[in-house]
Amino acid sequence: MTTETGLRERKKQQTRQRIQDCAIELFARSGFDKVPVAAIARAADVSEATVFNYFPAKEDLVYEGMEAFENALIAAVRDRPDGTSVVSAFRHFVLQPRGALADSEPAGIERIATVARLTAGSPALQGRERQTFDRFTQALAELVAAERGVRPDDPEAWVAANALMGVNRAMKTSVHRQALAGQSGRRIAKDVLALGRRALDLLEDGLGT
Structure with a gap:
């Protein structure tokens, strides 16, 4: 159970980091205010709901x-x-x-x-x-x-x-x-x-x- 829990946590952290990295890249390219959360979700290959699960606000x-x-x-x-x-x-x-x-x-x-x-x-x-x-x-x-x-x-x-x-x-x-x-x-x-x-x-x- 400890190994499985650790694996889940690593995957969550990887997902969180991927979402944030994709967001920063898009923001740097187009500006923070012009990038919708939907575009971040597509770039990170997750749903919009998943983005908000990790980051309650775009900021x-x-x-x-x-x-x-x-x-x-x-x-x-x-x-x-x-x-x-x-x-x-x-x-x-x-x-x-x-x-x-x-x-x-x-x-x-x-x-x-x-x-x-x-x-x-x-x-x-x-x-x-x-x-x-x-x-x-x-x-x-x-x-x-x-x-x-x-x-x-x-x-x-x-x-x-x-x-x-x-x-x-x-x-x-x-x-x-x-x-x-x-x-x-x-x-x-x-x-x-x-x-x-x-x-x-x-x-x-x-x-x-």
Whole structure:
């Protein structure tokens, strides 16, 4: 049973990856807003229902990885060791190279550049990105407020969450810009992690300094 379960899971993962790869290829060729889900299903040799089973919204085909990153970031802050500050936990997580930035293969950076171009040309993807950042900023603010024993709309918790997520957004923007410029993963990782360190140092030292 364990072997059969593992085989089923591998097949599901292969199907998921095939759907996403076909979608990105079609989006890159024609633009996100002009490619219907039916075309993605045909290219991946699956039904439209299967596409939606794996990706509930069309935008998930592009932003699933971003959502996974933000979920992991919130979990890292929430589950941080006793005595570790929110900023320290946030710093530790975002300053770890991962994904394409930890891989020397150029294909990963080209995928990032493709996503950057798609987002720049799609109001739908731009809206999804804003919604994602807003949702996770709210989640972080609620987490900070709960630990401080204050209301979820406490201004200090809200300011802290927005400042931290601003660093996250700045790092993402830098990655996209450099990927579009053709920089290597190693160079991008070095620059964006330095940017993150400077920004988080500023927050830890206090904006007044």
